Amino acid sequence: MSICADHGRRLGLIVNPVAGLGGRVGLKGSDGAAIQQQALRLGAVPQSLHRAAQVLERLKPIKDELMLYTYPAEMGEEAAKRCGLDHTVIGSIVAGQTTAADTARAAREMQRLGVDLLLFAGGDGTARDIIDAIDDTLLVLGIPTGVKMQSAVFAVSPISAGDLTLASLQGRIRREREAEVMDIDEDALRQGIVTAKLYGYLRVPHEDRLVQGAKTPSSGRDKAAMETIALQIIDHMEDEPLYIVGPGTTTRAILSKLGLDKTLIGVDVVWKDKLLASDVNEAQLLNLLEGRTSRIIVTPIGGQGYLFGRGNQQISPKIIKQVGKANIIVVATPEKMDALRGRPFLVDTGDPETDRWLSGYTRVVCGYGEYSIYKISYAGEN
């Protein structure tokens, strides 16, 4: 099978050799050299080389056309060698002592090379390092390797990462989606506290498996749904209340329709179709709410279903209570709902009582005049 000239075939590969070290030995993550050393002492075996090689195996059908760029030794070179794929090694590292800085440097060099797709083997931390280095300038795809993979940038398995990469390089998939990168504080996690921020978004190839069989030649089903959700919300916006708008691409679509700029990973406040405040924190929100009626517009985090407590902690239990349960407007595209595979929405506001109070059923706006009734659970309920 040959690649058409107009399709990308320049692939970058960055392997985070220590990703996933902590998992098997129960350390809830592998951030930081001390933890990595501890993991190795506990007998952890690096996962990432093997997983990256599994992905590269799937690319053999195009090995003659493929231009693979990677970093030295355990950061990719070894995986390429293991599969017998021609590759170009760039950069330099101190083998055995790589850090986040190496990942960042590698990403910047891939950006300069202008690879068509950047594969990285790692976890949430690696995804974060890539955003920090190059933002969303490259199309990327995560090979699931890490311990924490709360982010939506990972393929479901190395095999599917391989197939997605192949299809993307062959130009069989041309669509992209913006996928959430989550940031969980590992130190807190080890003490049993989950504090997660929505760190940003990366662009990943989007295979709409769902239109397979081509019954529906749909282009951008999700985008279209966001548009209709935005129209539904705007057509029914009231004059009086403040609208507290949570992070996300679905909520961004609403503000875009109003001609307003949305803070993608932050909370904005809209009043009478105008942006009253951007990227607010809890204190600012409390101030703004003084003596006013209000609504909250939120969308669950893709793949996980967190409504409150992940990525939108600014909307604190205090604020949620003040606004009132009946005034929470949940928006989600059918695609996002379906991706939850029947798992309920989750709340983890930090206040068990608020969580319990929020749980039950909620109405979800899924399109224009289209709703779902969906379950909300709180952490530890089941």
Place this chain on the structure above:
Amino acid sequence: MQSITEKRYTDGRPNLRRFHQAKWDEPIIFELSNPGERGILPPPIEDGIRDAVGDVASALPDMLRRKTPLDLPEMAQPQVVRHYMRLSQENLGLDLNIDIGQGTCTMKYSPKINEQLARTPQITELHPLQPEETVQGILEIMYKFEQILKEISGLDRFSLQLGAGSAAIYAAASIIRAYHAARGDTGQRDEIITTIFSHPSDAACAKTAGFNVITLYPDDDGYPDLNALKEAVSERTAGLMTANPEDTGIFNPRIAEFVDVVHKAGGLCFYDQANANGVLGITRARKAGFDLCHFNLHKTFSTPHGCGGPGAGALGVIEALSPFLPTPVVAYAGNRYYLDHNRPQSIGKVRAFYGVAGNVLRAYAWVMSLGAEGLMEVSKTAVLNNNYLLKKMLEIPGVSAPYAKGKWRIEQVRYSWEKLCKETGVHSEEIGLRAADFGVHYWTSHHPFIVPEPCTLEPTESFSKADLDEYVEILKHVAHEAYTDSDRVKTAPHNSTVHRTDQAPFDDPSQWAITWRAYLKKTERGKKG
């Protein structure tokens, strides 16, 4: 001499059939056009006639005459026959394969004798505008068929006007609206509730009829969620539109409670029985309290599906809703059948005239050849077939049947190849394509896209145990290949006319056309022409 029968089995299991589809590389019929060539040459008008009436064509008013000739392919009859015979060989239709992979479509054998009946001149020469007294026969059949549907459903009145299931569902939604409007409840009741695994037509038709739609997701056990329903109903509820069993083959055991909750909220309940194949003679819409229901004649009642001719839907209602049925309805005056047009509260026409006559005849013939007991036998066999298949399917590594785990299903099952896909990288679609190498197929199911790597199998009563064994054997073989030689599956089909289509261009309207005219418009050729 060698036994030819033995060769077909190994250890009592059927050997895989070797199959190769014909390949003709046949052009599109418009490309075959040869200017001046004709299939039929009407004889010139005889002199005597010309002398008597003059130029026949000039008898047509000017406004009815074409200014430019029709742009049709110009071809002789043998060329046309050859063209379509070739295309028919590049096909894998119901009459060629064990067609159980088209779940939700209720593929069953359409008896050829009913086909012959429907093609007699008494039917094919009928015109819907003929005076009633000259079409008493078909009106009688329609009337009698309605009585049969009343018996099956327990409802009081039926319209046979609808040209498909979705048309019937749309009519049902329109009746729900008309009913509330007649009670002065219009703007207020604007919500229809459905379940995610009801057929997508239920939500789509409600929406098309102007309602907002609320979808319920399954509860923890995989059944329609009664608590979610209680959460959904309000003074805005116009009605419930739901299938049962749903497209997963799961029967909602609390269906009567569902209906009750909606009735108490002031809504009406519509039962999508497009596919009633598992419940004939076993449950009645009336029994669960439904106010409306519909049947697809092209599913349960054996008439051919869309590609074999038009579909047909039948919509039934309780007495209180009968004034709203589409107009006209077929009625009986004691000595003659007639079309009742005088129905002031009717939602009007959903389709021209009074029904798809040929299909009503086929369906009537099918029911009459089976009798009441035969109909029940149909359902029992379909359910038995399905659960036999379920058991056999679950023995294949990598397959599961999500929701309502461990429970039997009614007439179909939505399976998932998720495990196999995770382990081998082979997708459900690719398994279906590889199956085509052995002369069968499946498609990967429609909305909602919740079950990962899905495939919906529906073995109706038409298929024998040997058929089901052969089908399972094929899927088992393909699954085994996925684990041992996945490339073979991923590059399938190998024995079909068209091996793979590139689906990427579907996203780009400039790269596809569904008619010749659109093709001409979208290509250079069209621009120059």
